[in-house]
Structure formats: C-alpha cells, structure tokens
Amino acid sequence: MYLFCPVCGNLLTVEEGPSCKRFACNTCPYVQNITQKVASYTFPRLKEVDDVLGGAAAWENVDNTDEKCPKCSHPKAYFMQIQTRSADEPMTTFYKCCSPSCSHRWKE
Template structure:
C-alpha cells in the first residue's frame, strides 16, 4: 500500500480522483504525487461488542406479575409485565410485556 505521508515533506497525502477515474495521492504543500496503479483494499474486521439486555435478561422477569395481554407472536392471552421510565419524568412509563408461553417481548406506550 502507498504511504499515507509525503516522503519529501512528511505531510499527510490527500486522495485525488482524476477525470478518467484515475486515483492518486497528492501532497498539499509540495509537488509530490503518487499515482495508484492497482486497486488497493484492506479489510479490518472489528470485534462486535456484546449487547446488554436492556430489560435485564431472564432473571429480571423471575419475580414480576402476570396480566391478561395477548402476545402478538403466538396469540397467548397471559404475559408478565413490568413498567420502566424510559423517557423524561413528565412522560408516562413504558410497559414491557413477556409472553408466558413463547417468551416474546413487546412494549406498550
């Protein structure tokens, strides 16, 4: 891969695309130009972060109450529910449900 810095003055090179899709790295302060002769690619796989369950995981649903609510996934009529303040204090609380049969989560409000 081409150097990202000018070998003459050590400034950062900028990418310049020509009329016929020619690509070159050019220095802003001196006349140095590096013409790209071949396609340059590099892949850097980034490790994925583990996503936290905002509802607290399966242990958070262990001691919650049940109510009559129809699951949008399996149409079962019973669900666990809990309320959480997800917006500002002057807004109503959001009600989260978890189906007692298929463990599908959904919210209201």
C-alpha cells in the same frame, strides 16, 4: 477504510491530482495514485434485548397482566416498564408471554 501514511503514520486524504485521484499526506510529500475502487464496510454488532434489560434475572420478580400474546394468544403476560427515552416521553412497556412453551417478548 482508513489509509495511513507509511512514512509518518498520519491519516491520508483524497485529492484530485493532475490526471487521477490520489491519496496524499498533509504532513509529508507522500502521494499514492488510486488505481481501483476502495471501499470497506463495518457493521456493528447490535445488542440483544436481554443485554439492555438486564438479562433473564430482570424478569424474575415482575407482575403479570391481562395482555394477550400476539404469537400464541395466551391471555396473560409478564410486564415491566422502563424509561428508555427522555423524561418527557412516556415509559416503554416490555411484555413476556406467561406460557412457558412460548415466552414471546414484545414491547409497546
């Protein structure tokens, strides 16, 4: 949680006062005693795997292989390889179950 000075608009800092902690402005004489716990949490929305891989169209022209689905045990799966890390690391292989009723996705 960021608190801004109501006088000049600069970011307030926390400092130890004579009897308590307080918010203080570095550019003007504004101070405000802290009387209660101040906390704020913001969690970012994580991207879906489809957003990163290009959506449903990314799976249209891919090959299949003899990889067993861990969810339904179907013997075939579509696959594609993408370089997700630095060039000296191996490529990441993404799989999608060939069974239309399952369509489970996993990576290796």
